[in-house]
Amino acid sequence: MKTFVVTKGTYHVTNDEEVALVAKNLGSGLAICIRDQESRVFGLCYLVVPYLKEKDPEGLPSFECNSGLRAFFKEVTDAGGKREALRTWLVGIGQFLECPKELNVGIHLYSLVKKTLEKNGIAIEGEFVGGPFNKSVQFGLTLGPDVTAPGSKKE
Numbered sequence: 001m002k003t004f005v006v007t008k009g010t011y012h013v014t015n016d017e018e019v020a021l022v023a024k025n026l027g028s029g030l031a032i033c034i035r036d037q038e039s040r041v042f043g044l045c046y047l048v049v050p051y052l053k054e055k056d057p058e059g060l061p062s063f064e065c066n067s068g069l070r071a072f073f074k075e076v077t078d079a080g081g082k083r084e085a086l087r088t089w090l091v092g093i094g095q096f097l098e099c100p101k102e103l104n105v106g107i108h109l110y111s112l113v114k115k116t117l118e119k120n121g122i123a124i125e126g127e128f129v130g131g132p133f134n135k136s137v138q139f140g141l142t143l144g145p146d147v148t149a150p151g152s153k154k155e
Contacts, residue, residue: 001018001019002019003019004020006021006031006046007046008029008048009047011044011045011046011068011072013075014041014043014079015040015042015080015141020139020143020144021140022139023092023137026091027094028106029048029093030046030047030090030093030110032044032045032113033089033091036081036086039081041079042139042140042141043075043079047109047113048109087125088122089124089126090113090127091127091128091135092106092137093107093130094106094133095132128145128147133149133150135149
């Protein structure tokens with residue numbers, strides 16, 4: 001199986017059954033893994049911040065939640081994914097143990113993503129979020145999400 005690494009602030013959508021999408025070292029970032037098994041479409045979006053006050057200077061399409069989710073889901077549906085058949089998983093949002101809530105970017109991002117998905121009628125199949133671990137994820141049409149963290153047997 002080939003791997004395609006999805007980097008911070010980007011996403012990838014495909015129907016190639018031989019590809020596994022990978023997001024490494026998520027930290028406080030959030031990977032949204034989505035799959036429509038019937039349409040054979042899947043994707044991974046790696047969001048970094050809940051929102052930006054100014055336009056991202058690097059022009060990354062999914063750096064922040066609102067524009068990132070909009071672009072990602074448009075690409076999924078343009079590729080043939082059907083809203084009612086989408087299965088979604090959330091991975092990431094590692095947390096510092098002593099971080100004040102108002103400074104915890106990951107929690108704000110997670111909350112905004114959950115609200116956005118619920119508002120749009122997209123069910124969350126599973127969550128691998130929180131804790132002090134820096135997670136990575138591998139995801140494919142029939143794979144995963146396969147989540148690893150430092151010190152685990154798979155990492």
